[in-house]
Amino acid sequence: MLKKVVNISKIYTWETSKNSLEVKKNHEILIKNDKIIKISKKIDDFTNDTIDAKQCIVTPGFIDSHTHPIFFGNRSDEFHKRLNGFSYEKIKKTGGGILSSIKKLRRASFEELYLNSLKNIKPFIKYGTTTLEAKSGYGLTLEDEIKSLEVIKKINNELELDILPTFLGAHAVPQELKTSEYVEKICNDMIPEIAEKKLAIFCDVFCEDGYFNIDESRKILNTAKSYGLIPRVHADEFKYFGASELAVEVSAISADHLMVINEDGIRALSNSNTVATLLPGTTFFLNKDKYANGRKLIDGGCSVALATDFNPGTCTIRSMPNIIFLAMQNCGMSLAESFLAVTYNAAKSLNISHMSGLINEGYNADILIWDLEDLKEIPYWYDSADTKIFKVIKNGNEVN
Numbered sequence: 001m002l003k004k005v006v007n008i009s010k011i012y013t014w015e016t017s018k019n020s021l022e023v024k025k026n027h028e029i030l031i032k033n034d035k036i037i038k039i040s041k042k043i044d045d046f047t048n049d050t051i052d053a054k055q056c057i058v059t060p061g062f063i064d065s066h067t068h069p070i071f072f073g074n075r076s077d078e079f080h081k082r083l084n085g086f087s088y089e090k091i092k093k094t095g096g097g098i099l100s101s102i103k104k105l106r107r108a109s110f111e112e113l114y115l116n117s118l119k120n121i122k123p124f125i126k127y128g129t130t131t132l133e134a135k136s137g138y139g140l141t142l143e144d145e146i147k148s149l150e151v152i153k154k155i156n157n158e159l160e161l162d163i164l165p166t167f168l169g170a171h172a173v174p175q176e177l178k179t180s181e182y183v184e185k186i187c188n189d190m191i192p193e194i195a196e197k198k199l200a201i202f203c204d205v206f207c208e209d210g211y212f213n214i215d216e217s218r219k220i221l222n223t224a225k226s227y228g229l230i231p232r233v234h235a236d237e238f239k240y241f242g243a244s245e246l247a248v249e250v251s252a253i254s255a256d257h258l259m260v261i262n263e264d265g266i267r268a269l270s271n272s273n274t275v276a277t278l279l280p281g282t283t284f285f286l287n288k289d290k291y292a293n294g295r296k297l298i299d300g301g302c303s304v305a306l307a308t309d310f311n312p313g314t315c316t317i318r319s320m321p322n323i324i325f326l327a328m329q330n331c332g333m334s335l336a337e338s339f340l341a342v343t344y345n346a347a348k349s350l351n352i353s354h355m356s357g358l359i360n361e362g363y364n365a366d367i368l369i370w371d372l373e374d375l376k377e378i379p380y381w382y383d384s385a386d387t388k389i390f391k392v393i394k395n396g397n398e399v400n
């Protein structure tokens with residue numbers, strides 16, 4: 001099946017050979033099944049299936065490389081507690097925070113969790129996200145982690161967007177176990193079974209003071225690797241203790257958060273293939289003043305991606321245009337750098353940059369058509385991007 005996108009004013013994509021933003025004016029795109037097969041000024045191949053872009057601009061679909069959308073209920077009470085002076089740590093100590101999400105998820109049936117998570121994930125599409133990484137991590141028992149990953153699998157089969165699953169058993173230590181016991185469980189029971197069932201591509205660890213230390217994180221990630229899962233790390237969010245260096249040591253594909261990374265961490269990341277993923281939505285949602293320093297990371301030679309960190313406790317933002325706005329305003333990133341961070345670099349952090357994140361021949365036909373004249377309008381309309389996206393094309397099909 002051939003399909004043509006015509007009447008495009010500008011196509012924005014990243015030119016990897018020049019490492020710069022490329023703008024193609026008045027080009028057409030030819031799609032065969034789910035792939036882009038030709039981009040040129042005039043495409044002569046005949047097809048009855050034509051999409052008129054009405055002189056709008058085109059970008060690749062966004063890739064959101066860090067989300068926690070598999071949860072039940074919500075934690076709006078915490079937002080109000082925080083405004084009354086409770087810290088995230090204090091909320092956690094009094095049974096709130098992540099522990100409350102764990103309680104709710106364990107009680108929910110598969111069907112309940114599925115319906116709730118479907119509601120969480122569906123709106124990503126209207127904001128232009130065509131590929132999503134989704135983590136488990138609110139179950140913390142073998143059974144509940146598998147339940148979460150099975151929900152991801154079911155939603156991935158049903159919704160048009162692609163969802164890449166991450167096992168995040170090491171999100172927190174469940175109250176009923178000591179950290180050492182839980183690490184044993186993750187390594188001996190959970191990783192082998194999840195790998196065997198092929199329910200995850202990645203394995204993530206919350207490597208942070210009070211959660212999993214360097215040695216525990218190393219053990220989990222090396223075990224995951226031996227079972228064919230690709231490591232990623234929640235690193236340097238609250239307190240610097242070398243989590244980025246660990247990410248590089250275990251060849252993690254991404255180190256995420258990085259609000260408190262130092263020179264050693266930046267040096268380690270810049271000399272590696274580990275992508276530095278920044279989540280400014282969380283800093284905004286928690287009303288903190290210290291955003292990750294994207295400028296310093298990029299100047300230090302790191303590949304930087306941006307993601308939403310959508311989750312029930314610390315960020316309910318799903319819109320990547322909103323994240324671009326926050327990164328430009330608070331992380332010192334330019335429009336071109338932010339564009340790269342939500343397309344090609346995000347694809348790198350998910351091991352799919354050979355087929356996703358660019359408007360290129362041979363790439364997935366994941367295309368956004370915007371009712372805008374210029375790329376710079378995307379962050380400007382940060383809270384209404386859904387109204388500015390004229391069409392979302394995923395794997396060659398119009399989905400919104």
Ligand SMILES: [Zn+2]
Pocket residue numbers: 066068234309
């Ligand atoms: Zn996270």
